Amino acid sequence: xxxxxxxSTAVIGGTGLQALAxxxxxxxxxxxxxxxxxxxxxxxxxxxxxxxxxLARHGVPHRIPPHRINYRANLWALRELGADAxxxxxxxxxxxxxxxxxxxxxxxxxVDYTWGRAHSYYDGDGVSAPVSDQLSELEHVDFTEPYxxxxxxxLLAAGNxxxxxxxxxxxxxxxxxxxxxxxxxxxxxxxxGCDVVGMTGMPEAALxxxxxxxxxxxxxxxNAAAGLGTEPITLExxxxxxxxxxxxxxxxxxxxxx
Numbered sequence: 001x002x003x004x005x006x007x008s009t010a011v012i013g014g015t016g017l018q019a020l021a022x023x024x025x026x027x028x029x030x031x032x033x034x035x036x037x038x039x040x041x042x043x044x045x046x047x048x049x050x051x052x053x054x055l056a057r058h059g060v061p062h063r064i065p066p067h068r069i070n071y072r073a074n075l076w077a078l079r080e081l082g083a084d085a086x087x088x089x090x091x092x093x094x095x096x097x098x099x100x101x102x103x104x105x106x107x108x109x110x111v112d113y114t115w116g117r118a119h120s121y122y123d124g125d126g127v128s129a130p131v132s133d134q135l136s137e138l139e140h141v142d143f144t145e146p147y148x149x150x151x152x153x154x155l156l157a158a159g160n161x162x163x164x165x166x167x168x169x170x171x172x173x174x175x176x177x178x179x180x181x182x183x184x185x186x187x188x189x190x191x192x193g194c195d196v197v198g199m200t201g202m203p204e205a206a207l208x209x210x211x212x213x214x215x216x217x218x219x220x221x222x223n224a225a226a227g228l229g230t231e232p233i234t235l236e237x238x239x240x241x242x243x244x245x246x247x248x249x250x251x252x253x254x255x256x257x258x
Contacts, residue, residue, distance in 0.1 A: 009257050010042075010053040010083035012074065014090045014200055022254055023047050023054055029081060035072040035118070039064055042077055050257045053083055057200060066177040066199035072118050075207045085151055085214040087256065088204060089249060091242060092172070093225035093233075095186060096195035099167060101241045104248065105196055105219040106155055107172040110146045111189075112202040114176050119203040121210050139210070146205045148214035155216055158255040164248055170195035172217065174202035183227025197225050218252070220245045 025045040031038060043054045055074055058064045078086060094100055122138050159166040173189045175181055177199035181189070189197055196219055208215035222238040222245075223229065231237065 008051045008053060008082045008084050010055065010078040010081075010086045011253060012055050012057050012078075012086060012088045012204070014057050014088070022250060023052060025054075029077070031073075031077045031080065033073045033076040033080070035076060035121075036070050038073045038077045039069055042081055044081065047257050048254055052257055053078055053081055057088075067114070067117060069200065070118075071204050071207055072121060075204065075211055075213065076121075079211050079213060083213060085148070086208050086216075087151065087155070087253070088201075088215065088217045090172075090198045090200055090217050090219045091222045091238070092196040092198040092219045093180070093186075093223050094195075094221040095173070095190050095197055095225045095228065096170065097228075099170065099195055099221050101221050101223055102245060103167060103221045104159065104164060104245070104252075105167040105170045105221060106147075106152055106159075107196065107201075107217055107219060108145070108147055108152065108169045109171040110174060110201055110205060111171060111192060111194055112174050112206075113189075114174050114199075114202055116176075117203055119206060121207065141206070141209045143206060143209060146209070147216045151214045151216040155218060155252070155256055158252050161255055162248075162251055164252060167195075170219075172201045172219065173197040175199055180233060181226045186225045186227050189225075196221060218249065220249065 023045055025043045027044040028041045030041040038055060039059045040056045045052060057069060099105055156166055156168050171194045173194035175197055181197060205215055222241045223233050
C-alpha cells in the first residue's frame with residue numbers, strides 16, 4: 001500500500017467509544033447495503049480539519065452483542081462512503097502478563113474462535129456478485145498478515161510521538177461472546193499463543209481484507225482475563241479503565257489522522 005496518509009480514515013469504535021472526542025460531525029449517513037443496515041448511522045465530519053468517518057460498532061445506544069453485529073454491512077458502508085483505511089478500537093482482556101489493564105496494544109496477529117458469523121462476502125448466496133465487480137468471482141484472500149503493516153506503523157509512530165507506551169505486537173484471540181471466557185478457556189488461549197482476548201476482532205479484519213481496505217486495531221486492555229486477576233471481573237471496573245484510557249486513545253487518533 002502507499003505510505004501516503006489516507007484521504008479518509010474510518011474509525012470503528014468499540015465498547016466505551018461510542019463517540020470520538022474532538023470529532024466535528026457534519027453529516028450522518030443511514031445507509032442500506034446489500035447486506036443490510038450497519039450497526040448505526042455512519043458519521044462524517046472533521047477531526048482537526050481532516051476528513052474522518054466514525055461508526056459505533058455496537059450501535060447507539062450500546063446494545064448489539066458481538067455475535068449479532070452486521071460486520072459485512074459495517075465495512076461495506078464505510079467503503080461506499082469513501083474510507084481509504086479503517087482503524088478499529090477494541091476493548092480486550094489481557095492474557096499476556098506484560099499487558100495489564102490500561103495497556104494499549106497494536107496486535108499483529110489474530111486467532112479466530114468465533115462461529116456462526118457471516119465471515120465472508122464470498123458466501124455463495126448470490127448477493128455479492130451483482131453489486132461489485134471486485135466480488136464477482138470467488139477469491140481466497142491472503143490473510144498471512146491480518147493487519148495492514150503501513151497503517152500499524154503509522155499508529156505506532158503516533159503513539160511514540162505522544163510518548164505513549166504501546167505494545168507493538170500481539171496475538172488477538174477473537175471469541176464468540178457475549179459472555180466472558182472461563183478460566184480454562186483462557187488457559188487454552190494462552191497455550192495457543194494468544195496475548196489478548198476480545199469478541200469483535202473477527203470477522204471484521206478479514207472482511208476489510210476482502211474489500212481491499214487497509215485495517216489495523218488499537219486494543220485497550222480493560223481487565224485481566226478470567227483466572228488471571230485477583231479481583232472479580234466487573235463492568236464497573238472495566239468502565240473505569242475505559243474512561244481513563246479514552247483520552248489517550250482520542251489523542252492518538254488525532255495524531256494518526258493528521
